[in-house]
Amino acid sequence: MKGLIRKDLYVLWGACKLQLAMAALLAILSAVLDAKDENAFMFYVMSGFITAMLPMTLMAYDEQSRFDGFVRALPVSPSRVVLAKYGLTLLCACGAIACYAAGRWAAGILIGPASSPSGGAGFSVMLSVILLVPALALPFSFRFGVEKGRFLFVLFGIFISAGASLLASFNGAGLRELVPWLLPLGALALFALSAPLSMRLYRARAR
Amino acid sequence: MNALEITGAAKHYKDFSLEGVSFTLPEGCILGLIGENGAGKTTLIKMILGMLEGEGQFRVLGRDIRQHGAEIRQEVGVVLDEACFPACMSAAQLNGVMRDLYTHWKEDVFFRLVKQLSLPERKPFKDFSRGMKMKLAIAAALSHEAKLLVLDEPTGGLDPIVRDEILGLFYDFTREADHSILISSHIVTDLEKLCDYVAFLHQGKMLFMDEKDALLERYGIVRCTKAECAAFAPGTVCGMRESAYGVEALCARAQLPQWITCARPSIEDVILFLAKGANVV
Numbered sequence: 001m002k003g004l005i006r007k008d009l010y011v012l013w014g015a016c017k018l019q020l021a022m023a024a025l026l027a028i029l030s031a032v033l034d035a036k037d038e039n040a041f042m043f044y045v046m047s048g049f050i051t052a053m054l055p056m057t058l059m060a061y062d063e064q065s066r067f068d069g070f071v072r073a074l075p076v077s078p079s080r081v082v083l084a085k086y087g088l089t090l091l092c093a094c095g096a097i098a099c100y101a102a103g104r105w106a107a108g109i110l111i112g113p114a115s116s117p118s119g120g121a122g123f124s125v126m127l128s129v130i131l132l133v134p135a136l137a138l139p140f141s142f143r144f145g146v147e148k149g150r151f152l153f154v155l156f157g158i159f160i161s162a163g164a165s166l167l168a169s170f171n172g173a174g175l176r177e178l179v180p181w182l183l184p185l186g187a188l189a190l191f192a193l194s195a196p197l198s199m200r201l202y203r204a205r206a207r
Numbered sequence: 208m209n210a211l212e213i214t215g216a217a218k219h220y221k222d223f224s225l226e227g228v229s230f231t232l233p234e235g236c237i238l239g240l241i242g243e244n245g246a247g248k249t250t251l252i253k254m255i256l257g258m259l260e261g262e263g264q265f266r267v268l269g270r271d272i273r274q275h276g277a278e279i280r281q282e283v284g285v286v287l288d289e290a291c292f293p294a295c296m297s298a299a300q301l302n303g304v305m306r307d308l309y310t311h312w313k314e315d316v317f318f319r320l321v322k323q324l325s326l327p328e329r330k331p332f333k334d335f336s337r338g339m340k341m342k343l344a345i346a347a348a349l350s351h352e353a354k355l356l357v358l359d360e361p362t363g364g365l366d367p368i369v370r371d372e373i374l375g376l377f378y379d380f381t382r383e384a385d386h387s388i389l390i391s392s393h394i395v396t397d398l399e400k401l402c403d404y405v406a407f408l409h410q411g412k413m414l415f416m417d418e419k420d421a422l423l424e425r426y427g428i429v430r431c432t433k434a435e436c437a438a439f440a441p442g443t444v445c446g447m448r449e450s451a452y453g454v455e456a457l458c459a460r461a462q463l464p465q466w467i468t469c470a471r472p473s474i475e476d477v478i479l480f481l482a483k484g485a486n487v488v
Contacts, residue, residue: 003307007293010304014295014331061293070291072258073357074308075280207260 004076004084005091007067008058016057023050023092024099030122031103035111044122045161048129051096055089055134056153060146072206082142082198086134086191093130100126124180125161131187132160135194143201208269210234210355210387211255216263218250223411225250225261230406230416235384237377238416239398240391241478242408248391249288251408252359255389256285268354281310284348288360290340294333298326298343309351317350324372338369345376356380358390362397370394374401395475405474409482419474426477427460427469439463446480457481 012020026047033040062068071081100123136156141149211232218225225247232238242248253259255267257276265272267279292301298321306312321328324342326335335343341361348356356377362370374397380386392398398405399419406416415422426445429436436444436454443462448455457480463469472480 003304006307007296007304010296010300011293014293065293066287066289066291067293069258070285070287072253073256073280073283073285073287075277075310076308077277080277206258 001076001080001084001087004071004081005087008084008088009091011058011061012054015061016054019050019054019057023047023054023096026050027096027099027126028103028106030126031100032107032111034122035104035107041122041125044126045129047096047099048126049133049157049161051092051126051130052089052133052157053153054092055085056137056141056146056150058088059085059141059149063146078203078206079199082138082202083195085138085142086195086198089131089134089138089191093127096126096130121180124183128183128187129157129160131184131191133157135187135191136160139194139198139201142198143205208234209266210236210268211238211389212264212266213251213255214264216251216254216261216265218247218254218259218261223247225254225411228263228408228413230413232387232389232404234387235381236403237381237388237390237401238404238406239402239419239474240389240406240408241393241395241398241474242391243482244393246408247411248408249359252357252389252391256280256283256357281351282354284351284353284356286341286344286348286356286358286361288363290332290344292332292340292343295331297329297331298346299328301332301343301347305347305351311352313350313352317346320346320349320376338365341365342369342373345373349376349380354385354387356386356388356390358388358392360392361390362392362394370397377401395473395478399474407478407481414481422477423471423474425460426457426472427463428472428476429456429458429463429467429469430454431456431467446483448480448483 026043030040030043030047033043059068062071072078133153133156137149137153140152209231211230213231214229216225216228223245228247228251230238240248240251250259254261254263255265255272257265257272257280268282270279272279296304302314302317305317306314318328321343324346326339326343326346332340332343345361358377362373365373377388377390378401381388390398390401402419404416405419405422407414417425431454433449433454436447436456439458440462443458444456445459446457457472457476458469460469
């Protein structure tokens with residue numbers, strides 16, 4: 001599995017530099033705008049989307065080079081092939097958190113401490129998008145290929161963003177405080193449930 | 208121990224079926240798998256490697272591929288008809304990936320082969336020619352102490368010089384007594400040079416699997432008239448080609464009358480005649 005993640009990191013660095021830079025820049029920008037008490041919701045969502053696209057993009061590259069077929073001839077079990085993509089998604093999420101933290105730190109030095117810690121909701125939406133979109137789209141991509149998975153990616157993305165923005169803007173007293181925690185935790189739970197489904201569907205593809 | 212023991216391999220698609228393929232590849236031997244496009248060679252190879260599920264039993268290096276897939280593949284070098292590495296990766300990066308995947312990966316062997324085959328270490332894979340790509344795939348397949356090489360059309364589309372170089376690597380590989388190769392190819396002359404055994408897959412069925420020399424001894428090519436040919440005992444003629452000058456027939460040597468002279472066929476002759484006549488002795 002380590003080898004597959006290493007391969008994905010090489011491909012990310014070799015073929016997805018622009019996507020990586022965009023996602024990082026938007027995450028940093030969101031953190032900076034938050035620190036200035038400006039509305040950064042769109043930037044969070046965009047950064048989340050671009051990051052969430054990375055595992056799908058890597059699968060597309062695998063299909064293009066036919067590595068997706070070749071990997072079955074390598075000494076890795078189908079479960080590990082699937083888990084490698086989920087592991088990479090988590091690495092991407094960590095990268096987004098690191099960029100956000102770097103943005104907050106830089107804003108703290110350049111602008112001064114934020115008057116209100118308003119970034120929580122937006123950041124949690126970003127994190128949720130990064131986990132939730134692959135959680136829903138990866139099983140389909142493992143079964144039917146990236147082309148069909150990508151269609152679902154867009155479809156799920158629209159629903160998730162709309163739902164997340166609704167939740168984030170909800171003014172109910174208790175819920176508003178819980179959203180920054182509930183959203184990513186829910187996304188993480190779905191992400192964890194999605195992995196065994198992907199494994200099952202990936203195995204079915206070999207039949 | 209047998210490198211491969213395949214029993215009753217079958218796979219059914221809507222428009223194609225691979226049916227009841229059984230064969231054994233003894234350790235230390237090279238088996239050439241021949242067949243027309245769509246005969247089922249790649250399907251069979253994928254099933255042997257556990258890449259595709261199907262009916263039958265597949266024992267590779269003495270173990271069942273379904274139960275010990277990943278473990279067996281540690282000892283199997285695979286080259287498919289295309290080198291399937293990501294376009295942006297270099298040979299040096301491929302070494303890093305393979306090192307993490309294979310427990311017995313030998314960096315020194317890999318880089319020695321890369322150097323021997325004049326491959327660049329840092330150039331992205333997308334800038335490689337087809338020959339270079341296949342050479343890199345073969346270098347990777349030979350760098351983890353594999354005991355069995357499974358090669359699906361590794362020399363297809365390559366020029367004779369590169370093909371010869373690659374065949375040389377396979378020869379070197381089989382110097383070890385416990386090293387075996389299963390190779391499929393359309394280029395029958397390559398297989399004739401390399402193989403100990405030849406298997407012929409035709410429309411999803413295995414027409415024969417035999418030792419190459421025994422196969423060439425068993426058949427002879429007779430040039431005669433159609434009437435002479437018709438006078439042979441039933442079952443003598445396995446395949447026939449008619450022209451304005453007479454008949455050229457692939458015959459079972461053992462059943463030919465003593466006075467008939469026949470020429471030694473090539474593997475290609477045997478395959479071509481049998482594919483049309485499909486009368487295996």
